[in-house]
Amino acid sequence: MKFSRVALPLITAATLFAAGCASHPYYYAQGPPPPPYASVPPLIARADHEGFRAGAEDGARDAYNGFGHQPRRDRKYHDTPGYDPALGPFGPYRDAFRSAYLRGYDQSFYHR
Known part of the structure; x- marks a missing residue:
């Protein structure tokens, strides 16, 4: 059996192609x-x-009385009432309280 010059490269290419597709x-x-x-x-x-x-109460009071928007001057903002040491450290409580206070104050003061 004699292979032509064209057949040998075709057989080699087909073999390599089939092996690569496994x-x-x-x-x-x-x-x-x-x-x-x-x-x-x-x-x-x-x-x-x-x-x-607390912020909502103070904001409504200030809006009603015409005191102006001054949430950081209210005592509750600085005193952060309601803290219970059994629940955890004071620092995170204070930060969360003040953030919520400002949200409540703004919502109530501006009637949002």
């Missing part, structure tokens, strides 16, 4: 499951509730 399984590791829904810590939830309520 399927190789691809395995991958599945990522970790998503973290569970993060709930708000009780300390922050309480600060948010107390701060918003």
Whole structure:
């Protein structure tokens, strides 16, 4: 059996092409499951509730009496009432309280 000059390169190319097309399984590791829904810590939830309520009361009072928009001058903003040491440290409570206070004050003062 005699191969022509054209047949040999064609057979070689077909063999290489078929070998390159062999399927190789691809395995991958599945990522970790998503973290569970993060709930708000009780300390922050309480600060948010107390701060918003206090800010809304003071904002409504200032708007009604015509005192002007001055939320950082109110005593409750500085004293941050409602803190319970059993729930956690004071710093995060104070920050969350003041943020919520300003939201409540603005909403109530501007009637939003």
